[in-house]
Amino acid sequence: MKNALIFVGIMLVLFLVTFWRCQVGMIDQRAIIQFKAPVAQVESRIIRMNQLMEKLVPVEDIFIHNCFFDQQGCLYINSANQGKPETINPDTIAVFANLSPAERNEFIAAMLFLKDNDVWSVYKLKTCDCYVSEYMSTANESFKMRRILYYNEPGKNYSVLFAESKIPDRKGNLVLIGYNFD
Numbered sequence: 638m639k640n641a642l643i644f645v646g647i648m649l650v651l652f653l654v655t656f657w658r659c660q661v662g663m664i665d666q667r668a669i670i671q672f673k674a675p676v677a678q679v680e681s682r683i684i685r686m687n688q689l690m691e692k693l694v695p696v697e698d699i700f701i702h703n704c705f706f707d708q709q710g711c712l713y714i715n716s717a718n719q720g721k722p723e724t725i726n727p728d729t730i731a732v733f734a735n736l737s738p739a740e741r742n743e744f745i746a747a748m749l750f751l752k753d754n755d756v757w758s759v760y761k762l763k764t765c766d767c768y769v770s771e772y773m774s775t776a777n778e779s780f781k782m783r784r785i786l787y788y789n790e791p792g793k794n795y796s797v798l799f800a801e802s803k804i805p806d807r808k809g810n811l812v813l814i815g816y817n818f819d
Contacts (some may be wrong), residue, residue: 642722670786673756675689679754682747682808687760687768689744705750705758705771712748722749729762741802756786767793772813810811 663806672679696715704714712719715732727733727741748792751759752771758771766780772784789812806813 649747670806670811670813672749672752676808679751679756680788680811682750682770683756683759683770683811684752684785685743686747687788688760689736689740689747690761690768692735692740694734696732701761701763702768703758703791704744705760706748706752713747725747783815787814 670676680782681726686704692703693702693715695702696717704712707718710721712722712725714730717732719730722745726739727745730741732742733744742773748759751757755773756770759768760770761768767787769785769787769791772786789807789810791810805815
């Protein structure tokens with residue numbers, strides 16, 4: 638009986654240590670810019686997405702231009718669900734009216750590329766007239782800091798906007814900030 642209690646105690650301690658290390662590892666992972674593709678390639682796609690987002694037809698009843706994936710993998714453009722990327726017909730998306738057929742396909746391909754590199758959204762902040770992206774999005778409510786990635790355009794300085802935020806990492810002109818949404 639004594640040996641069984643010792644064994645259960647050791648297993649419980651090992652489980653708790655492993656669980657804690659996994660949680661710490663996830664927090665550390667979200668504090669570093671790390672993509673599957675080279676940083677320069679992701680940066681160029683973010684720049685291109687920002688350009689394509691500027692060409693979208695404005696929608697009056699939404700606060701910001703946006704494009705994002707939900708947890709089920711559906712693509713939303715200006716807060717309207719367009720469906721799963723493999724079933725989308727880019728020619729039927731009304732806000733794509735100002736995009737050429739090639740740009741429509743490029744838009745969807747770029748969003749898929751960014752999602753594959755843990756960049757789940759692109760949206761315009763009207764306060765700074767800049768585009769930002771959610772990085773390594775998680776549905777885990779224990780993470781109080783959102784990770785926002787933005788392209789720090791040479792000659793412009795958006796850091797004043799994010800003065801209250803932590804800047805855990807920079808790669809090239811990409812800046813990762815931690816934003817507390819509590």
